[in-house]
Amino acid sequence: MLAIAALVAGLNFGGGAAPQLLQDPGDVVRWSLPIAKLLVNVGAAGMIGALVLACYALSPKQPEFNAALDVAAASAALFTVASAATGFFTYLSVTGAAFSLDSQFGASLSQFLTQIELGQSWLITTLVGAAVTVLCFAVRNHTLLVFVTALAVAGLVPMAQQGHAAGASGHDAAVTGLGLHIAAAAVWLGGLLTIVLLRKQLEGRRLITVLARYSTIALLCFLVLTLSGVVSAWLRLGNVDALLTSYGLLVLAKVGALLVLGVFGVVQRQFFIGRMQRAVDSVGVSSAASAASAGARWFWVFVVAELGFMGIASGVAVALGSTAPPVSEAVSGTRSAAELLTGDPLPPELTFARYFTEWNVDLIWLLACAFGIFFYLAGVWRLKKRGDSWPIYRTVLWIAGLIALFYVSSGGVAVYGKYLFSTHMLAHMALTMAIPVLLVPGAPVTLAMRAIRPRKDGSRGPREWILLAVHSRFAMIIANPIVAAVLFAGSLWVFYFSPLFSWATTDHIGHQWMTVHFLITGYLFVQSLIGIDPVPYRLPYPFRLLLLLGTMAFHAFFGLAIMTGTGLLLADWYGAMGRDWGLSAIADQQMGGGIAWSVGEIPTLALAIAVAIQWSxxxxxxxxxxxxxxxxxxxxxxxxxxxxxxxxxxxxxxxx
Structure with a gap:
């Protein structure tokens, strides 16, 4: 109810439900559309939150597990119906058409859902929701639920892509920020809702255990939610003065609700769970009913208050989506060729200094690198605390590798990689060769196995999931040295001489896939040569050197082919930027081939030396x-x- 009240108040204050000057769809559509979007958010939260809780905090040996999947299925059904309703009301809103049962209305609606990008987004979202609904009933295997959860999260991608005009400046950052924001909010709110609905299955100490695990998830979600919210709000506000507009005041209201929720999270971890633990201990463990009643009062006081502020934040968030931001997202008609292709203005002429002064921070990789460093240091600290040693060089190399990854994904290399093939190739070489050489000796799997406490209740925490992934049949195949070498070298030809290159260059999702792919294939190859973490099979040292030399020769041949080629790859992209500085597109591409041929020699030499040292x-x-x-x-x-x-x-x- 608080979410509805906040939504109505936000729409009235920001003017999100005010009559439109042209083709006004009517009061029913103007109010029904944001309400349907609110239900989409609630359904997504219950669906994703319940699935994440089942994968991370609940045990298949307990009734709580199946009950959580029932919650996920019901929430996915709500998500499906609300998404279909949102797509329908969106059609009425953007076209101004009146509802009718005749064939012309049906044909127009069908065209909107199948041929117009906005309609396609809601159609895809609806179909994903329907698939997740069925899978939540059909799949009860703990391992397969990870893929169901991934599909549920993927259902948020079309929603995130609607949050900013595709051709407007900062589109990629806006999509990333909104996507992370929606996903973090869904896990946070949905996890708490699931615990409330599972209250009867969680008694005494079991409730405390699940709450403690949820609290860790909620803390991470709060950090992601806060940072992504700041980025998204800044892209739409533009400056501090815009905070005084109706849109800015709604942003401040949402920030205030989130800050209160952050305080609740601190109280939960530092006070509430401990208070429940003491209440349960005071009555002993012999009576589950007595233990449950001892902590029930504290549980409901916390939950009611937190859900109330979550409702306020959710309602204001939907109202913001229907309110015009101070910074116009309209696409200007007088833009350069580079802006038409990339959505961003052409950067200044590339110099060596601008590799370090030009930045376009990718929020996904900023968070990934920051969390990677934090959890690694936390693991090292836990080992030191109990008296175990961990080589300092591993920590230094791991941190250096993640800092390099952040730079490659957000620094000057990332900025100019959109416009110059040579800079793109430099980033590729760093991702697939230089960064893995730093990360692999950090031995993150070994550290996790030693630092993370094992679960004993049948649930799967980080340690259990890592062990399962490392020992899976799929991991045994791709970690094989020969397979890793084929993936490392062969994917070069497949990627650059197939439509994958165009997709990864022109689409934000494709670009993220490219980064992950090159990083993983490089990591697997380096791991097969000098890795410390356990793998199913390692080649003898002489054959490792032969594999390295053979693969690098294949790699150099690829660079030579690019360097001597006369046909321009992605001519409608790199050849159409309208640059008035730097080399021509074909000369720049040939220089990129030279980078692929020559720059890889440094990591190759480092790998050869490392193999020789390990052999000795x-x-x-x-x-x-x-x-x-x-x-x-x-x-x-x-x-x-x-x-x-x-x-x-x-x-x-x-x-x-």
Whole structure:
């Protein structure tokens, strides 16, 4: 109810439901559309939150698990119906058409849903919701639920892509920010709603355990929600003065609700869970009913208050989506060729200094690198706390690798990679060769296995999921050294000489896929050569060097082919930027081939040296092991060998 009240108040204040000057769809459509969007958000929250909770916090051995999937299925059904209604009301809103049962109305609606991008987005969202609804009923396998959860999260992508005009400046950043914002809010709100609905299945200490796990998720969601909200709001506000507009005041109202929720999160972790624990301990564990009633009062006080502020934030968020921002998202008709292609103005002429002064921060990789450094250091700290050692060089290399990853995804290389093939290739070489050489020696899997406490209740935490992934049949296949080498070298040709290159260059989602793909294939290849983390099979050291040399020769041949080629790749992109500085498009492409051929030599040399050092250390370890065994057994193996030789010699003498 608070969400509805906040929505109505926000629409009235911001003018989001005011009559339109042209083709006004009427009061019913103007009010029904934001209400339907609010129901979409609630359905998405229940669907994703319940699935995440089932994957991370709940045990398949308990009734809570199936109950959570029932919540996810019901929420997915709500999400499906609300998405269909939103698509329908969106059609009425943008066309101003009146509802009718005749064939012309049906044909026009069908054309909107199948041929117009906005309609296609809601059609895809509806179909994804329907698929998740069925899968939540059909799939109860713990491992397969991860893929169902991924599909549910993917259903938010079309919603995120609607949040900013496709041709407007900052479109990619807006899509990323809104997508992260929606996903984090869904997990946070949906997780709490699921716990409330599962209250009867969670009694005593079980409720405390699940709440503690949810609290960790909620804290991460709060950080993502806050940062993505700041980015999204700034893109639409433009400056501080815009905070005094109706849109800006709604933003401040939402920020205030989120800050209160952040305080609730701190109270939850520092006070509430501990208070419940003491309440349960005070009555003992012999009576589950008594233990549950002892903590029930604290549970409901916290939940009612937090859900209330979540409702306010959700209602204001939907109202913001229907309110015109101060910064116009209209696409100007007088734009350069570069702006028409990329959505952003052509940057100044590239110089060496601008590699470090030009930035376009990618929020996904900023968060990924920041969380990667934080959790790695937290694991090292936990080992040190209990007296275990962890080599400092591993920590230094891991941090250096993630800092390099952040720079490649957000620094000057990322800025100019849109406009220059050579800079794009430089980023490719860093992602697939240089960064993995830094990350792999950090041994993150080994650290996680030593630092993360195992679960004993049948649920799966980070440690269990990592072990499952590492030991899966799929991981055994792609971690094989030969397969890793084929993926590393072969994907170069498949990527650059197929439509994948165009998709990854022109589409934001494709670009993110490209980054992940090159990073993973490079990581697998380097892991097969010098990795410390466990893998199913490792080649002997001489064959590792042969594999490295053979793969790098194939890599160099690819660079040579690009460097000597005369046909321009993506001519309608790199050749149509309208640059009045730098090399021509074909000369720049040939320079990119030279980068692929030559820059890779430095990581190759580093890998060869690392393999040689590991080989030498392996021989030293084997020698020391043999010496220790000889000392322990008084050279039993050598004496047995000499005795055997003496018997052979004696038998030969007797034979003569």
């Amino acid at each position: 250390r392996s021989d030293d370890k084997e020698t020391k092991r043999s010496d220790r065994n000889a000392a322990r057994t008084n050279d039993a193996e050598l004496n047995a060998y000499n005795e055997n030789l003496a018997r052979i010699a004696q038998r030969d003498s007797a034979g003569r």
